[in-house]
Amino acid sequence: MADSAQVPTLVYLVTGGCGFLGEHIVRMLLEREPRLRELRVFDLHLSSWLEELKAGPVQVTAIQGDVTQAHEVAAAMSGSHVVIHTAGLVDVFGKASPKTIHKVNVQGTKNVIDACVQTGTQYLVYTSSMEVVGPNIKGHPFYRGNEDTPYEAVHSHPYPCSKALAEQLVLEANGRKVNGGLPLVTCALRPTGIYGEGHQVMRDFYYQGLRFGGRLFRAVPASVEHGRVYVGNVAWMHILVARELEQRAALMGGQVYFCYDKSPYKSYEDFNMEFLSPCGLRLIGAHPLLPYWLLVLLATLNALLQWLLRPLVLYTPLLNPYTLAMANTTFTVSTNKAQRHFGYKPLFSWEESRTRTIQWVQAMEGSAW
Numbered sequence: 001m002a003d004s005a006q007v008p009t010l011v012y013l014v015t016g017g018c019g020f021l022g023e024h025i026v027r028m029l030l031e032r033e034p035r036l037r038e039l040r041v042f043d044l045h046l047s048s049w050l051e052e053l054k055a056g057p058v059q060v061t062a063i064q065g066d067v068t069q070a071h072e073v074a075a076a077m078s079g080s081h082v083v084i085h086t087a088g089l090v091d092v093f094g095k096a097s098p099k100t101i102h103k104v105n106v107q108g109t110k111n112v113i114d115a116c117v118q119t120g121t122q123y124l125v126y127t128s129s130m131e132v133v134g135p136n137i138k139g140h141p142f143y144r145g146n147e148d149t150p151y152e153a154v155h156s157h158p159y160p161c162s163k164a165l166a167e168q169l170v171l172e173a174n175g176r177k178v179n180g181g182l183p184l185v186t187c188a189l190r191p192t193g194i195y196g197e198g199h200q201v202m203r204d205f206y207y208q209g210l211r212f213g214g215r216l217f218r219a220v221p222a223s224v225e226h227g228r229v230y231v232g233n234v235a236w237m238h239i240l241v242a243r244e245l246e247q248r249a250a251l252m253g254g255q256v257y258f259c260y261d262k263s264p265y266k267s268y269e270d271f272n273m274e275f276l277s278p279c280g281l282r283l284i285g286a287h288p289l290l291p292y293w294l295l296v297l298l299a300t301l302n303a304l305l306q307w308l309l310r311p312l313v314l315y316t317p318l319l320n321p322y323t324l325a326m327a328n329t330t331f332t333v334s335t336n337k338a339q340r341h342f343g344y345k346p347l348f349s350w351e352e353s354r355t356r357t358i359q360w361v362q363a364m365e366g367s368a369w
């Protein structure tokens with residue numbers, strides 16, 4: 001990309017731009033990328049809030065499309081300088097079939113790579129996931145690990161399998177010649193559990209608590225730490241990578257970076273209470289109220305119910321064998337690779353991230369369920 005100071009010349013494409021993370025990336029690009037001439041927002045489901053963004057100086061082009069359709073991706077990609085690929089099926093609750101998860105997350109990513117090669121788009125930033133690493137099916141903890149920490153990444157669930165395959169495709173594509181003869185420069189970012197305004201799982205916890213009279217019941221020991229990262233800082237890291245990939249292609253090309261900030265290490269449930277307690281909910285129990293074997297039985301019954309009810313209704317509770325295993329396995333990262341490679345520092349402090357998330361939950365109070 002021409003280092004044209006602050007002259008708006010660049011065209012960015014964001015796939016999944018109407019999603020939880022995608023919306024934050026789209027809005028932050030418009031606020032913080034002065035070189036942006038056009039922002040293309042590609043999504044299967046376009047959101048109404050896009051219309052309000054069209055009033056600004058940057059051309060915002062909403063494109064309804066499907067990443068599993070190569071021709072739609074190529075058409076959206078044509079003429080863009082950078083693609084930030086966040087579109088995906090984020091499903092560990094059994095909402096989509098394994099085949100569909102693979103088709104969207106793996107084939108969709110292949111279509112994005114092929115479109116870069118076909119149209120000459122030179123820079124690809126992929127939203128991968130901590131799940132590419134773990135927790136693995138053996139329940140091995142990953143304690144304050146980094147991008148170089150040895151860990152047996154063994155997956156059986158369709159979602160982590162798809163993210164690992166897609167990330168591999170992206171990293172292997174680094175250096176491929178795109179139309180015009182220049183090399184494709186790729187990079188993969190691995191967020192840990194993202195939280196913040198618009199997080200559907202947090203919304204589900206909140207409404208579950210309301211249904212139980214303001215109470216949530218502990219299922220995970222407080223000692224099990226899960227790394228979390230604020231959505232605004234994840235968005236900021238994507239924007240920084242997209243900006244620095246050209247100048248630092250030799251260093252950053254083909255690399256993976258965990259997304260991190262100063263959010264505290266806590267159990268998944270205790271961390272959620274940082275935002276739900278100020279909104280009137282209580283987490284009952286200093287320890288899990290039920291023995292682990294009983295939780296496993298309940299999770300298994302939920303999975304059986306989901307299977308039995310599937311012809312009639314989609315039953316997708318928070319508790320299933322995979323989510324229980326995930327929540328009960330420590331996974332935290334401690335790294336500064338992003339800072340060393342491209343000067344990343346969190347844009348939002350923990351206090352700001354917490355306040356913004358609490359305000360979002362509070363705004364849900366009284367809103368339609």
Ligand SMILES: NC(=O)C1=CN([C@@H]2O[C@H](COP(=O)(O)OP(=O)(O)OC[C@H]3O[C@@H](n4cnc5c(N)ncnc54)[C@H](O)[C@@H]3O)[C@@H](O)[C@H]2O)C=CC1
Nearest residue numbers: 016018019020021043044066067086087088129191193194
């Ligand atoms: N939510 C989290 O805690 C984490 C998410 N990630 C990754 O971040 C990315 C974004 O995740 P979220 O924003 O949480 O999910 P989301 O479900 O809110 O957003 C995904 C977006 O992709 C779109 N999409 C789905 N299938 C599509 C298709 N076939 N064609 C075009 N668009 C399609 C959806 O309509 C949605 O707008 C995903 O790749 C996910 O794997 C990584 C780590 C943690």
Ligand SMILES: CC(C)[C@@H](O)CC[C@@H](C)[C@H]1CC[C@H]2[C@@H]3[C@H](O)CC4=CC(=O)CC[C@]4(C)[C@H]3CC[C@]12C
Nearest residue numbers: 090092129131193219220268318319323324326327
């Ligand atoms: C019901 C209880 C056992 C409760 O504690 C279950 C929590 C469970 C829903 C979450 C625990 C860990 C979460 C996952 C983790 O943050 C890593 C993820 C990375 C992604 O790329 C997508 C989301 C997720 C799989 C995330 C999903 C929700 C949990 C399983």
